[in-house]
Amino acid sequence: MTPYQPSGFSLTTRISSAHTLELAIRGDLDYDTGDEFSTAVNEALDAHVRRHGTALRHLHLDCAELRAIDSIGLSALLALRRRTHPAGVTLYFRHEPVYLTRMLEVTGTTEYLTERAGPAPDATRPPEERADSAPAS
Numbered sequence: 001m002t003p004y005q006p007s008g009f010s011l012t013t014r015i016s017s018a019h020t021l022e023l024a025i026r027g028d029l030d031y032d033t034g035d036e037f038s039t040a041v042n043e044a045l046d047a048h049v050r051r052h053g054t055a056l057r058h059l060h061l062d063c064a065e066l067r068a069i070d071s072i073g074l075s076a077l078l079a080l081r082r083r084t085h086p087a088g089v090t091l092y093f094r095h096e097p098v099y100l101t102r103m104l105e106v107t108g109t110t111e112y113l114t115e116r117a118g119p120a121p122d123a124t125r126p127p128e129e130r131a132d133s134a135p136a137s
Contacts (some may be wrong), residue, residue: 003069004032004124006036006128008028008031009025009026009028009029009032009036009037009114010025010027010042011020011023011024011025011040011044012024012026012063013044015060016048016051017052017060018052018053018055018056019055019056020056020057020058020059020060020061021039021044021045021056021058021059021060022059022060022094023044023049023059023060023061023062024062024064024065025037025061025062025065025066026065026066027065027066027067028066028067028068028069028071028073029066029068029069029070029072029073029076029077030069030070030073031072033039033073034072034073034075034076035076036108037073037076037128038076038079038080041076041080042083042109045083045084047071054087054088054120055096056087056088056089057088057089057090057117057135058090058092059080059084059089059090059091059092060092060093060094061091061092061094062094062095063093063094063095063096063097063100064094064095065099068099068102069099069103074104074107074109077091077109078109078113081112083112084117085097085115085117086117086120087117087120088117088118088119088120089117090114090115090116090117091113091114092114093113093114095115101114
């Protein structure tokens with residue numbers, strides 16, 4: 001029997017604009033890499049906020065080079081959704097492999113993960129009440 005060989009996980013920013021961020025996943029999203037994925041995604045999101053403020057509305061995950069996913073990988077995706085959705089960011093899966101589609105269908109998480117996010121709570125408030133607004137003089 002061939003011993004398990006980790007695939008070498010990486011996450012790369014492909015497209016970044018004020019409203020859209022695309023991250024490419026390469027390798028396995030599993031027990032060994034779930035924390036690494038979460039850390040890398042959070043760093044990318046934090047960097048985006050520093051550069052563009054809270055304007056992000058679309059987060060695309062390019063899964064063309066995703067080799068495998070297990071329950072820990074799914075858990076990492078669910079944690080990502082819990083961070084992005086309240087901020088008004090909708091998740092999209094691009095080049096979704098069959099095994100990812102199947103996992104999301106079997107677990108009933110497809111609609112939850114890709115549900116369209118409404119505006120961020122701050123974006124619905126009048127400008128004078130927003131946290132990022134300068135005080136009126």
